[in-house]
Amino acid sequence: MSDDxxxxxxxxxxxxxxxxxxxxxxxxxxxxxxxxxxxxxxxxTYRHEAVHRSVQRVTALEPGRxxxxxxxxxxxGFVRDKQEWTGTTIVFEIRPVEDGTHVRFTHQGLTPALECxxxxxxxxxxYIGTSLRAQVLRRTERSWPDGAKEAARSRSAxxxxxxxxxxxx
Numbered sequence: 506m507s508d509d510x511x512x513x514x515x516x517x518x519x520x521x522x523x524x525x526x527x528x529x530x531x532x533x534x535x536x537x538x539x540x541x542x543x544x545x546x547x548x549x550t551y552r553h554e555a556v557h558r559s560v561q562r563v564t565a566l567e568p569g570r571x572x573x574x575x576x577x578x579x580x581x582g583f584v585r586d587k588q589e590w591t592g593t594t595i596v597f598e599i600r601p602v603e604d605g606t607h608v609r610f611t612h613q614g615l616t617p618a619l620e621c622x623x624x625x626x627x628x629x630x631x632y633i634g635t636s637l638r639a640q641v642l643r644r645t646e647r648s649w650p651d652g653a654k655e656a657a658r659s660r661s662a663x664x665x666x667x668x669x670x671x672x673x674x
Contacts, residue, residue, distance in 0.1 A: 508616040512633040517605040520569035533640040584620040
């Protein structure tokens with residue numbers, strides 16, 4: 506078992522809707538996002554006040570299956586080593602399941618050994634388990650036919666998100 510932060514949830518949505526929502530970073534990650542988030546090799550910058558700035562390079566995009574970013578430059582204003590995120594990898598694994606789609610988010614390299622671990626883990630739990638999840642539901646409600654909205658809400662309300670440590674690869 507690895508100590509990397511991982512957040513998982515299952516949602517009543519298609520893998521395509523989940524994937525499309527993840528790559529639309531501006532829709533679920535607060536702060537300023539500039540640059541392409543939906544092309545391999547593209548780099549986008551995230552800024553939140555003077556507290557956090559990072560540049561992510563999109564390293565993998567497999568529609569409906571996988572999104573991965575490598576942090577090529579990071580700045581965290583609230584820890585001694587301001588570049589703790591630099592060189593880490595952010596991965597979203599997407600897979601269809603009976604009730605919709607299962608999402609597994611892992612920030613590889615974000616471990617308890619880092620000073621930012623508690624604050625960053627809490628932020629990721631919010632962004633993945635709450636903000637991303639809510640944005641997926643908004644997207645699916647716009648794209649589903651009448652009657653499917655209630656079914657999605659019902660199934661989603663009964664599924665729970667969870668946080669875990671990653672299994673070693």
